[in-house]
């Protein structure tokens with residue numbers, strides 16, 4: 001009999017030991033600094049934050065931060081970072097926007113890095129991002145460009161990256177505007193180079209104003 005478990009739980013403790021993951025977070029943070037307005041009042045939600053590496057790399061550029069992840073192991077690593085000061089003041093949420101109610105909160109920036117290819121149905125998650133963002137807020141998605149399925153082990157039920165035009169359409173369907181894509185980084189795995197994009201989308205003002 002097998003119990004269901006989250007594969008990210010066992011990866012959490014050694015996640016930050018991989019220099020490539022630390023470097024990826026640094027490069028992504030630099031791309032975000034270049035792509036969206038940031039400041040001391042910017043309320044950041046990082047969704048699927050893992051051990052919080054991207055938020056750590058952005059910490060000096062933003063205001064209050066909230067980090068969400070479905071893996072208890074990842075959340076435990078982040079909690080330790082809150083306690084030791086590496087993620088001082090951060091809130092940590094156990095949240096799956098595919099199934100959980102959307103929290104009654106507002107953010108100026110939602111960042112999600114290498115997460116959406118693990119999300120079976122994007123539609124409710126993108127809609128939840130739009131709900132969580134304040135008018136004019138930005139959604140930043142970093143993920144794999146469409147790949148041949150070799151990035152993950154066989155049998156893993158994930159998206160094989162994303163076609164940029166298709167994802168742009170899904171973001172527009174969720175109500176986002178001004179969707180742009182740029183090349184962001186590359187991941188090397190078993191001698192293969194997998195490109196990553198950064199998509200930036202704007203949450204337009206809610207009708208009715210106020």
Ligand SMILES: C[S@@+](CC[C@H](N)C(=O)[O-])C[C@H]1O[C@@H](n2cnc3c(N)ncnc32)[C@H](O)[C@@H]1O
Nearest residue numbers: 008048049050069070071074096113114115118
């Ligand atoms: C490839 S890791 C990336 C972690 C981190 N963003 C980084 O760049 O180092 C994917 C993360 O997404 C989380 N995750 C997967 N599905 C999720 C979901 N439906 N909701 C929230 N987090 C999820 C996993 O637990 C894991 O921490």
